[in-house]
Amino acid sequence: MARNEAADLLWECIVHDPRWDLQVESRSSFYADAAIALDFDVDRLRPAACPDPHDDVDQRLIVDVLGELAARRVRGAELVLLDHVRSGQQYDDAIHELGQAPGRVWEQLPQALASRFTEPERRDLVGRWRYEVAWDRIPQAPRWMHEALRAFDERAQQPREPKASAPPAMDEPVRVILEFPWPGATPKRVLHRLTALLREEEHSDIVAALSLEGRPRWTAFQVLAKLDDAAGLDQAQRIVGSGESGRDRAEALGYIKRLSSAHALDRARSWIDGSAELQVAAQLVFERHAEVSDRPAIEQRLEKAWALRDFYGLCGWIDALALIPDQRTFDLVQPVFEAAEYSYARGRAARALTAADPRRFASTFARSTLWDCEDDVRRSAAQMLAGQPLDPLAMSRVAEIASGRAGRRGQS
Numbered sequence: 577m578a579r580n581e582a583a584d585l586l587w588e589c590i591v592h593d594p595r596w597d598l599q600v601e602s603r604s605s606f607y608a609d610a611a612i613a614l615d616f617d618v619d620r621l622r623p624a625a626c627p628d629p630h631d632d633v634d635q636r637l638i639v640d641v642l643g644e645l646a647a648r649r650v651r652g653a654e655l656v657l658l659d660h661v662r663s664g665q666q667y668d669d670a671i672h673e674l675g676q677a678p679g680r681v682w683e684q685l686p687q688a689l690a691s692r693f694t695e696p697e698r699r700d701l702v703g704r705w706r707y708e709v710a711w712d713r714i715p716q717a718p719r720w721m722h723e724a725l726r727a728f729d730e731r732a733q734q735p736r737e738p739k740a741s742a743p744p745a746m747d748e749p750v751r752v753i754l755e756f757p758w759p760g761a762t763p764k765r766v767l768h769r770l771t772a773l774l775r776e777e778e779h780s781d782i783v784a785a786l787s788l789e790g791r792p793r794w795t796a797f798q799v800l801a802k803l804d805d806a807a808g809l810d811q812a813q814r815i816v817g818s819g820e821s822g823r824d825r826a827e828a829l830g831y832i833k834r835l836s837s838a839h840a841l842d843r844a845r846s847w848i849d850g851s852a853e854l855q856v857a858a859q860l861v862f863e864r865h866a867e868v869s870d871r872p873a874i875e876q877r878l879e880k881a882w883a884l885r886d887f888y889g890l891c892g893w894i895d896a897l898a899l900i901p902d903q904r905t906f907d908l909v910q911p912v913f914e915a916a917e918y919s920y921a922r923g924r925a926a927r928a929l930t931a932a933d934p935r936r937f938a939s940t941f942a943r944s945t946l947w948d949c950e951d952d953v954r955r956s957a958a959q960m961l962a963g964q965p966l967d968p969l970a971m972s973r974v975a976e977i978a979s980g981r982a983g984r985r986g987q988s
Contacts, residue, residue, distance in 0.1 A: 606949035608644035643673030837865035
């Protein structure tokens with residue numbers, strides 16, 4: 577393929593974001609690698625050179641890639657980021673990336689903001705990125721910026737709300753500890769008290785908390801999971817089967833997932849033909865505890881999930897098959913590896929293919945996987961090919977991955 581044709585394809589990938597899950601898939605490093613290898617013209621990523629944003633096209637990935645390129649000191653990347661502040665859709669992200677970039681183009685941010693935003697909007701943006709951009713070090717900064725910084729700092733120094741009542745001591749009754757509104761995650765000392773130090777006569781208090789709302793129920797699920805105690809399975813099944821979303825469902829699924837096969841596997845086998853909600857719970861169990869006898873049911877769900885492009889379900893069924901691999905696993909999973917739109921599914925497929933037939937994977941896919949967009953997949957391929965006879969390009973890539981240079985921000 578000619579270099580200019582490859583550059584055109586890369587541009588299409590960057591401006592028409594192909595990621596299936598924008599929250600977890602990150603391809604900016606991968607595309608930055610390709611851009612550097614192709615000597616890609618970063619001016620092609622200016623807002624005016626990209627498609628107008630609409631429902632399935634935005635500029636998040638564009639700005640992420642420019643951030644990677646700026647971090648690697650690619651000439652012009654910072655100036656294109658500044659252009660996204662002036663006229664792009666993702667100006668917030670562009671401000672953040674400029675604040676992290678090694679050059680000093682961020683000193684031009686006040687002028688860029690003034691060219692686009694009203695003064696109240698500019699003040700809000702400066703406050704929003706107070707700690708990401710070195711605003712205080714910008715020479716000859718305008719008055720409005722200094723006033724915005726002063727107002728933000730004054731607000732930050734205002735007295736905070738008084739703290740809530742003191743938490744109970746760990747020698748208090750279990751019911752008191754469970755019902756206290758612990759902020760954030762349940763403290764480790766609480767879980768230790770309710771597991772390692774739990775007395776036999778207190779177990780009923782843990783089970784009773786499953787019928788309460790909110791924190792007591794969530795903590796009870798966490799405790800029973802650590803104890804590998806099946807006493808919460810009926811309640812967890814009821815919550816998951818109800819189809820409701822939220823923290824209750826998340827804690828119930830987390831509890832089910834952490835139970836041993838002795839408690840969870842038979843129940844999962846009863847769920848696999850149930851509602852879609854219960855099949856999710858079954859999948860979480862099978863991906864940790866699947867046995868050879870479960871293979872036909874798992875294969876059937878994998879094929880269905882692949883046909884529907886249900887990637888969350890697909891990932892779990894692939895992980896389940898990876899526990900009990902055989903040659904059929906390779907044939908079932910290979911199409912996912914070759915065509916999945918979701919990079920995490922492709923990574924799981926690579927692991928399942930390797931488990932099923934490592935020699936076949938090494939001879940067919942490992943070389944191309946050295947350039948996969950996911951770092952762990954690249955490292956796995958490099959480890960598999962290390963010491964084998966390779967062409968110079970592949971050998972160089974294995975060495976690059978082994979050294980940690982591939983896809984790392986800040987490389988020159």
